[in-house]
Amino acid sequence: MNEFLTQFLIESREFVEQATEGLLVLEQSPHDAERLDSVFRAFHTLKGGAGIVEFAAMERAVHAAEEILSSARSGKHALTPTLVGDCLACLDQVIRWLDVIEQTGELPSSPAESRADDTWLAEMLDSNPDVRARVTTALQFIPAPDCFYQGEDPLARVTSLPELLALEVEPVVAWPSLNSLDPYQCNLVLTALTAASMSEVTEHMQGHSGTCEIRAIGTGQIAPQDWVLPSQAREILSAQRDLLAHATPANFAGFIASAGLTAENVLRSCAHPEAAAIVAQATQKSLAESSSDSLRISIAQLLSSKPAALTENARPSVKPEAAAQTLRIEAARVDALVRLTGELTVAKNAAGHVAKLAQEEGNALAGVLKERHSVLSRLIAELQESVLAMRVLPLRSVLQRFPRVVREMSANLGKPLKLEIEGDDTEADKAIVEMLFEPLLHIVRNAIDHGIESPADRAARGKPSTARIQIRAARQGDQVLLEISDDGGGIDLERVREVAKARGIATEEDLRSMSETDIIDLVFAAGFSTAAKVTELSGRGVGMDAVRTAVERIGGRVSVESRAGHGTNVRFSLPFSVMMTDVMTVEAGGQMFGVPLDAIVETVSVPKTAIKGIGAAQAIVLRNRTIPVFDLASVLALREATPNDTAATIVITTMAGHLGGLRVDCIGERLEVILKPLDGLLTGIPGITGTTLLGDGRVLLVLDIGELLQ
């Protein structure tokens, strides 16, 4: 993807967020002039960006919304909720387009559309050869079908264009017979060529309804849309400007002539013949006037054209104060740093083993080694903390999508709702923030769908008509707490009991001995869903068990609290940061284990005969090195003897510089997992570095090769 598009994507997404936020506020308070201004500016900038990357469809769409906001600003039309909805719909489309661009790396365009973009212009220019040379701006105007009702006269508007050179009027769809013609519907396509400047034409067409495409043509003007100068060309042009600034009377003509010719050549070689012609004219003028001004100004203009300015001075559009405090960095770079820090940790651990060995052998340096190692340990731990802190994002990035969600659901279900968000500046690791959206969405949907009663029911119970959903986030120690509460009816315990029985999740007996808390916890059981019918919104039977799995995978916990008649609370307790590790799964003794990838040198398959016995131990010879081989299943006490297969799969691992071979039954796949360190009773078990939850819910034990092979 080229630089422009990447920049365009980043900035457009930001402006869409800004506009969405603003629109939602405007819906509640349509007379907030400042907010209206900021939303208008956001749309305006979006349109500008679309123009720069030549995305005509987006330009048009955003322009339509901009029009709405513009007339609201000038007081012509009020900003009704319907209009806000239209603007939001426009933003939805923009987001869809941005997603497509991100995936494909290119602008989306239907072939018909892009052809249409150019053909009308080419045809119009071709059919008017006599005025072709004088055309500076071309225009195609398709008035809205109901423009007459708005009191508009599109034909008059176009015929009164300044310096009109040619005009063609055609029907949008072929004229029907007079009998079926509706004369009050405008069915015109007006195409015009003028010698006026693009800004004049744009101003003239201001306020029309319908779509209007305006293009700059010809020698008089450099069309901003077509203007791209490679950086080397810019350097050369800038050097000519410098040269002109140093002309002396003795060499004046030579300097001007050569600078002018050089600039002309550069533009010609970059396929800008019109600009080259302009420069040639400026050169002649300068020579005739014995003043370098004309040429200098001409070159200066070329260098300062807007899109070119984007190349030169492209800066992320962060507000000035924020710019000083933040750096925009590609996520991949931070991930690389995290990975490196992980590897550093492994290396540090290896060094630790050596320190221990030295101690055991009574080495004189053992004490110093141990001391140095602990200094290293401390520093690396700090480094790891800082590095992980780089991946930290405020929860706002996931929570800010919810006002929209709530608004839509509220409209769809006819339940008035208010969403309160607290603590959205609480931070958590990127991996956590990213995985939160789906589970949160499910819970919010549940709350709105099932928890919150219909307006009638609420009225009957004396509850305020507008239901309230709260999302609160806070940091506590190394945990992030997230709570979603609603003031609905709470969890219907009876219903839960019924469904549990019906789905075979619990028997009548079990249920009788369960406490209320236990029963509520049943909602997390696999296969549980109380939706009477599967609505579009929730209750697809995937439910809370998926939420719990997702949360536990990253090392968090989720629980539900309910107060009958008053509401439900769902609580998340999430780790502040996570470490991703690369592991390779292997099978040994019928069980699956994970081996950290950075401990693996290679994997080989050898015939049984290649394994030699050396005393009680076994070894293989690989590339002239003798490597001891251990049967993993035996080491883990999963079986007594090694099976008698014809071939053996051996994973060659490295620990503190020594190679060791692990014989396994078979090798699985490579995974990137979030390692949960052992805690509680499990910490004492040697040879296990941690556990992780696999996608299917199984627990994978990840081995500590060093400890294992000692």
Add this chain to the structure above:
Amino acid sequence: MDPQKTILVVDDASLVRLYYRTALEGAGFHVVEAMNGLEALEKLLILPVHLLVVDINMPHMDGLTFLEAVRRKNRELASIPALVTSTESAAADFAAARAAGANYYLVKPIDQAKLVQFAGMLCGVPR
């Protein structure tokens, strides 16, 4: 189809002249050579040249003296774009070249691809 452009390469080292020549001829230019400023001035009188590629340090007449002379000649010769090549990269060297009338300056060693690119742009050959 654009007519072929002629480039005059001025450098006292024959290996360097050959180095630049093969790059430029490979890109479709017609190349003539001169070993110093004096010879270059002679060559200019014989055939039309579209670009000068000039080394600074040469015996008999160095590159900057040559360039100054060119810029004082009749309109046609004075307007020929000039690319100065040199091992020196101090600001004073750029300034001296500019004062003599250089339109651009490249510091040696010059990558053959880069030479072709800049020569093309300075001559007006499409990229």
Add this chain to the structure above:
Amino acid sequence: MVFGEAKRYYVERRVLERMSATGSGTFASYFTRLRTDAQGEIEQFVNAFTVNETYFYREDHQLKCLTTDLLTERIRQKRKGDAVRIWCAPCSTGEEPYSVAMWLLENWPLVDEYEIEIIGSDIDTAVLEIARAGIYGKRALMRLAPHLIEKYFAPLGAENWQIVDDLRTSVQFSAANIVELAQTRPYGQFDVIFCRNVLIYFDDASRRVAAENLFENLLPGGFICLGHTESMSRISPLFEVRRFADAIVYQRPAAGST
């Protein structure tokens, strides 16, 4: 030059050639010619015995070593525009020094950053003339890819090619006998010397003298490349062995090192 009994056939052939060329009916009359150096016969005789088996890009792994390793080291101490001096001694009919020049143009991006000086020297004046003319037949060009021949040679008749002027003028040819210090000293000191497949024809004493002379002609830290079957270690202790990926070369120790 010393030829052992094993080379008897080789010597006999050469003598017979000269006898036939000078119209000497008997060895005695030829020997008289030789003793009196009639019509420069000594030079002709010497020329007939120097080995002229050579072609372009011969032992190109040494050329690769030159641009990859040797020059990289040499320019560490140099500033832009400084001289880089290379000597091919002996140079025979010129294929070797021209090969060096071509190789640099093709493979060394810094070729315009330094003042490159390539000198070819030989005891045989006839071959020096051929080298200066720069005209070669198919056999000499056999290892060159067609695009190189097109770039650096102009066809001359049906069977021959001539090196383009710029390349020809970039190499200087002159006579020198590497065993004679008086003849080698004036050349000054070089960054790299190619002395391939000539020392094998000398006796031990001459070999050592030649090696010591060439040592004088190297800048401290300069390199000398021999033929791939030759070894300097058996000839002179003055040099240090350097093993590079593409070749083994010998180095005059840099200033200030023991």
